[in-house]
Amino acid sequence: MKFTDGYWLMREGVAASFATWVADARIEEDRLTLWGATGRERGRGGTLNSPLLTVEVFSPAEGVIGVRSTHHAGSRDRGPHFALRSDEGHAGKARASGSVLELASGPLALRVDTEEPWRLDFLAEGRLLTSAGKRGTGFATLDGQHHIVSQLSLGVGGLVYGLGERFTPFTRNGQSVEVWQADGGTASEQAYKNVPFYLTNRGYGVFVNHPGRVSYEIASESVGQVQFSVEDQSVEYYVIYGPTPKEILDRYTALTGRPALPPAWSFGLWLSTSFTTDYDEDTVGRFTRGMAEREIPLSVFHFDCFWMRAYQWCDFTWDPDVFPDPEGMVRRLKDQGLRVTVWINPYIGQKSPLFDEGARLGHLVRTAEGDVWQWDMWQAGMALVDFTSPAAREWYASKLRALLRQGVDGFKTDFGERVPTDVVWSDGSDPERMHNYYTQLYNETVFRVLTEERGEGEAVLFARSATAGGQQFPVHWGGDCESTFEAMAESLRGGLSLGLSGFGFWSHDIGGFEGTPTPAVFKRWVQFGLLSSHSRLHGSGSYRVPWEYDEEAVEVTRVFTRLKNRLAPYLLRAAEQARDRGTPVMRAMVLEFPDDPSCHPLDRQYMLGENLLVAPVFSEDGEVEYYVPAGTWTHLLTGERVTGPGWRRERFGFDSLPLLARPGSVIPFGARDDGPEYALAEGVTLRVHAPEDGVEVVTRVPAGTGERAAVFRTRRSGDELTVTAEGAPGGWSVVLAGPDGYGEPVPVSEGAHAVTLPMAG
Template identity: 70%
Template sequence: MKFTDGYWLMRPGVVARYAAEVADIRADEHRMTLYAPVKHVRGRGDTLNSPLLTVECWSPAEGVIGVRTTHHAGTPDPGPHFALPGAEPGAGKVRRDGAVTELSAGELTLRVDASQPWNLEFTAEGRTLTTVGERGTGFVTDAAGSHHMLGQLSLGVGELVYGLGERFTPFVRNGQTVDIWQADGGTSSEQAYKNIPFHLTNQGYGVFVNHPGKVSYEIGSESVGQVQFSVEDQTLEYFVVHGPTPKQILERYTALTGRPALPPAWALGLWLTTSFTTDYDEATVNRFVGGMAERGIPLSVFHLDCFWMREYQWSDFAWDPETFPDPAGMLARLKEQGLRISAWINPYVAQKSALFAEGMREGYLVRRADGGVWQWDLWQPGMALVDFTNPAARDWYTGKLRALLAQGVDCFKTDFGERIPTDVVWHDGSDPQRMHNYYTQLYNEAVFELLREERGEGEALLFARSATAGGQQYPVHWGGDCESHFNAMAESLRGGLSLGLSGFGFWSHDIGGFEGTPSPAVFKRWVQFGLLSSHSRLHGSKSYRVPWDYGDEAVDVTREFTLLKHRLAPYLQRAAQQAHTTGIPVMRAMVLEFPDDPAAATLDRQYLLGGDLLVAPILSDDGTVEYYVPEGTWTNLLTGEQVTGPRWTKEQHGFHTLPLLVRPDSVIPLAADDQHPVSAWADGVELRVHAFADGAERTVVIPRSDGPGESARFHLRRSGDRLHVTTDSLRPWHLRTGGPDGTLHTCPAGTPQADFPYPV
């Protein structure tokens, strides 16, 4: 929200009060509290008839410092609040030297000089990261009488801002106004399904605004040298998170707010859906599944979208008897073919649903101030909303899902969760403004924890659309309703990369686009992109996404890239384990891997899949793609062709290739089994060695396919013209040097070490 009219004036009706200086400091060993008048105090008279801000500073974890500014402390705070599972009391250390007080947390220090005008200086490793200056701490009242707390952190020359959730606007946030407010706005506007009040910059730090309600950002868009964030409240709390690298920032942020769970490895395979409003029944499902098998396209998950239930009755979790007369039998038959089953749900209950009367009678639905059930006719006629702040309502809702799991459903697509009213009363008394964004956390948490309880640790999996801070703990998330053209493909990728820089480890999207019907060219290019994402789902709205609807070549492309993803499964599962333990996403913006390369700072049409594969999706009808290659010699995994960076390159590809480049000095493990995403990955694994320099060393871990841990480890070291490999694997393994046509060496089971000529 903008409060000023240019640099000198305020907007009509706006009155701002900013911390001017430090009047007093109270500190103990671990925290300090600053008392800041909003004008300079020259004498006792200046202490009268004027606000005094309370600014508390502490550290919840190493490398993180919190700042909480309060105007009037007597305002009720009914919640909700973001959980901070990684917070540790007493993490910081306070040091005082005359007028200077410092709070340190690891390398990060907050410095305050009480003899000077108001200024909070955040430093690390001998340099200033950011400052909170003369307009950086305060409150504003507007013409309507609303009270806003605000913070401003300085931006340095060349400093770029990223994150704030899954946003489809330009990747670098500088110059943008961003409201953290959940909305079902598709992928072509400034609205977002996943709004996260966390940003990071290329100057070694991130900032998490710890407020679940609406947070309004002005990112160099009101004061061009500042990131401003404001909330309509009496208190504003934020955390500065030191890196210095972007990866370290994400590690610390996700340690504080929660790390992603590890999805089951079977989810890495290809998902196929019925699509949304298309006509389908059990025969359609069988035709799709059989058609994929006949064409040699392995399928891992089949998803049944909304109309598995009867129209007008969502969500009652009852199968439509006309289209699915034997649901338990159908699910059993699908599972006999090796498929997992996903079912669409949402947290809304239509008036025609039998659950409406039950939920209204028991008090499980969100109510208006007059005691009646809140309803509207958007989406579903007479739709009401499950009140997840009521433990009994949560149990009631998940109890309905438990019956579906007993029938054979494996996971749920938790759709919606964004259109949450603010003129309602919640069971636990939560503030309706705060609950608008936070509702999705309660919704996804309830379903995820049910799956974890029923299916076991490591088997719980969602396909979720909405999220807020902390939502990364309940993967997987997908990008929502996009159009079916190249521009929509590009905007989806921007959103996914932005979400990855907001603490989310796993992300997917609708292959082919959701709205409309893609051209054969768009479909084939989106298949390449989708199967080189962390999770891969074919899904549409009014048209099917079975490959044969888009031509014979689309079938071939879908088959080839599905088999490729299966071979990449041990590599992808290792990246998934890293996301689970560190918070580093599987799909990584280039700036995350190459923070010291200025050319990588703005790239949003390419990414790293894991740490060693560069993917540049093709976004043109003629197959032309222009992308940036960082320093070193990179090898195309599909063709073996090499390109040496740093440089921009322009290429043209048919539908069977794209830029899929392997990082220099890297080793990609490829599974022997290309028919399944889950196999004995260490058995017959192929180690593909690329551009290994003399003296280079690399350790490759083959993860377990049934959960956390590893099943084999290989260490490779090049010395001169020899490549030496040691391993603890007791299975046969292979090594290939160069591209796909390079020399293949085979080692029998029980070969603990071997030497190979290199280069060949």
């Protein structure tokens, strides 16, 4: 929200006060409390008729400093709150040196000089990161509404990323952003996944600990500042130090929650019925048989909305007219080696038998008058499950457990954004704060059911809405996009933005959702989709089976599905990194190359894991422009060497796209391509790319369905390359990338744990 009229004036109707000097301060062992006077005059006269802001400074974890700024402290706390994790073994250390007060947290410190005009400086290792200066701490009133306001300096060349899955320009500079859940598609400023956390290219990120609406002005009101405001009496924010983007995400996800590790089967190809298309069990069988006959390995079959009867979403009951034998059908799909997921949402239409049941039991959200809240958007007379009630959560969970007993493996948790604010929640939560937070309770409820029923490591969602902390319940997909190249590019922008907001796993509708893609769009989207964390063929009014487009689409789908399955050892290791450190599987270039300024704004290419550069093709004629960082890269599909740094403009057929292996990388290829579930270390092939002399590269291969994982160590010494294995079950091989492409695999005999090869140039 903008409060000023240019540099000098306030907008009409706005009255604002900002901390101008430190009226008093208290220093404790692990925290500071500052009282910020808002008057211009120091001394006794300045204490009259002048607001005072209470500013508390503390540290929940090393490298993280929190600031809580409060105007009036007497407001009742109604919640909800983000569940944050503090480091119990850590506390900030406060000290005073003359008029200068400081709170240090590992390499990060907040410093304030009580004799100078108000200014909170955040420093790391002697370098100023950001500061809250003249208008950095205050409040404003507009039309009777009270807003607490903070501003942090951006600095010259500072870029801002994140704030959730946003489809507007990738760097947020110059944008006004409202953190407010909305069902707005992928072509507007609205977002399904709103996260009040931004990351910068200057070594720090900022998390605003407020689950309701947070309004950001990112170099858009005061062009050197990031401003955020909430309609409240208090705001709490955390400055999170890196210095690298990966370290920022590590600390941020340690605070808000790490992503869970999805099951291996979820990394294979998913096929959906699509949304409003006609389908029954015969349709499903035709699709799954068609994929098998065309040798396209399928891992998951998904039933979208109309597995239930029209007007009865959700009643969690199969439509008997089209699926008369759901248990038998699910069993027959399982016999084909498939997992089964079904669509759900948190809304209960009036025609559903669960509406009367939920109303009678008090499990539906009510108005202030005590009536069940209803409207006709989406489903006629629909109501909303009140997930603030433990009893309502268990009631909803019981309906899902019945489906799991039928053999269902996972749920697409759609919607969760259109949450009213004129209602009363059973736990007394503030409706404005609950609007964004509702999705957290919804997805957590469903994920917990899956964990309880299927066990740790077997739970997976396909979720559309999320807020801070939602990364704990993967996977998330990009929502409703058009079937165009433009929509494909905006989807990628959103996914990279979400990854920089702490989410490790992300997907999108291959081919687009609205409309029907041209064969060219479909084939290019297939390439992109199968080089994503998770891969799902899904549409709205048209099917997404590849033979609906042309025979070449079948071939492209087959080749890239099998490529992804062979990359399972590599991808599942990247997934473990997401679980352990919060580093996303699909990574914006700035995340891997923070010291290369050319990478900072890039949003049409990405790193898949730490070692594969992917540049999807967004044009009808196959032309793509992409940037290659420094070093000798290798095209994974052709073995061609590509040298950076520099931009390249090339044209690719539908059998290829820029897919480059990083200099010095070792990419493990699995022995199977018929699915992602197998013993990943058995028969693995290591592709070695331009190793640097004297540098050891460690490659970890997860166990998968095998008994053990393996660790490979690769070291070049002059003209020789030595690879040693720890825990490898045998039968592995090594391939060297040379100036003329990939060489022949060199097999390692059963039981051997080392091999030395001559370098191929």
